[in-house]
Amino acid sequence: MKPNLSTVLLDHGAGGRAAHELVARVFLKHLAGQNGSSLEDSAVLDFPPGRLAFTTDSFVVTPLFFPGGDIGDLAVNGTVNDLVMRGARPLYLSAGFILEEGLPIDTLDRIVASMARAADRAGVRVVAGDTKVVPKGAADRVFINTAGVGVVPDGREISASRAKPGDRILISGTLGDHGLAVLCQRSGLELDTPIVSDTASLAGLVERLIVIGQGDIHVLRDPTRGGLGTTLNEIAQSSGVGMLLYEDRLPVRPEVRGACDILGLDPLYVANEGKVIVIAAAGAAEALLAALKADDLGRDAALIGEVTDVRPGQVFLRTMIGGTRVVDMLTGEQLPRIC
DSSP states (O other): OOOOOSBOOGGGGTTSHHHHHHIIIIIIHHHHHHHOSOOOSSOOOOOOSSEEEEEEEEEOOSSSEETTEEHHHHHHHHHHHHHHTTTOEEEEEEEEEEEETTOBHHHHHHHHHHHHHHHHHHTOEEEEEEEEEEOTTSSSSEEEEEEEEEEEOTTOOOOTTOOOTTOEEEESSOSSHHHHHHHHHHHTOOOSSOOOOOOOOOHHHHHHHHHHHTTOEEEEEOOOTTHHHHHHHHHHHHHTOEEEEEGGGOOOOHHHHHHHHHHTOOGGGSOOSSOOEEEEOGGGHHHHHHHHHTSGGGTTOEEEEEEESSSTTOEEEEOTTSOEEEOOOOOSOSSSSOO
16 A cells, blocks of 8 residues: 655655655655765765864754744754854765654655755755654654764864954854744744844855955854854853953844843844854954955844953953943753754
8 A cells, every 4th residue: 555645654764665755755856966866875975185074963943944944944054054163165964854753744845945955055965864753742843963074175273262362253143033033933922023034054155254364263153052142152261261242233133132122031142043253363353344244144244342361261241331241151041942
């Protein structure tokens, strides 16, 4: 009897005929052009000269679809961005799917199609994958695990441990868009101006910045879970430096700030999925800021602070009224299941 192909069944994870039909109907339909049609146990890949960069991540966002994106393009963009934060040129991705029995096939198809489009935009190939099906109730619809590899050209040294006193801190755009977009969609909160996730690949933007920076970029990080505040604390501790932010320079959309006020959240700690922190030598800051603003992904960029030698490992905020407060690392989790 022909298996039901309207929802995911346990048979789809058993490796037999149903599994092959699911792979053909969904995964190969969207990804065969990227990884070839052969179903081997591993991909054999070519790499240009340089050092290998490797990362892995898992995505469990709820809801699966939200304004500006979905779990599929989020998985691709998040993995690509983790590579480019080390100065790597991303090349290849793998994707493993944990599917809950009963997931509509059309939902899975939509997610995989979104992944394929995101990979095309980022200039990477999804070359390997795996699917497992678990009984209903053992997972929440779909989880995606990814791995990504890229190459760091010789001479590039970008690391969270390289921030230096005197460096300037830049952010490529507004804070908190992704976390608030997901939360508003999840909770049914309707605003006069809808909040849209910023999920995007930063590969092209970062590559242009590195060329312009000519070695003056010391740190690149994407402030995802924990937001800008937590990410800067991680950098300050890794580099053994202090940091001073200027509250009046932090870019936050009015609708995001309003939603944070309603919900009791701080935009400094809300996740972003298409923003990059750039820490660079003072002499290069203006040129890098101009380059950011010239790109669609950086039109709201701002120079938001500086690296100091005061109180190494800590981050401070100079408030609009002239005081100073500590920006500590986030304790607990403001928004679960956002990436």
